Amino acid sequence: MGGWVLEVGKMAMYMTFPVAMFHWFNQPAYFESWVTETKRQIFPPENEKHREAVENCIRSIREQKDRELWQALEDLEKREKK
Template sequence: MGVKVEVFRMILYLTFPVAMFWISNQAEWFENDVIQCKRELWPPDKRQELEEFKERIRKQREERLLRAA
């Protein structure tokens, strides 16, 4: 009986991490859940505002460098 229990435990110890790795690396899960969450946090209109802000800052830095030169 002891060997059967040990074999079962070894199978369980090996199967559980492999199964969790396989489940967590499913592309469909990533696309459906993670990307959807990202879109909720940063909607496209906010991304546009962020890009405009970055462009304004870049122009201001360029103007400062031109004035300094």
């Protein structure tokens, strides 16, 4: 059909294309910028107001649990005294 020249050309393309794509897409600068952009999309930078709101929420839940625990301990002490 095409002869040995065509076969050599096809084999060269079969071997060169994956190597070239590997080389192109594994450049450190390209990879670093892609990873940085992806990380920023998945984990956006923290906002101080959001962080403060979360900390206040955690603090209020802990205080509520502490009050419940103290109330349960006081009730237990009252029962034991009777």
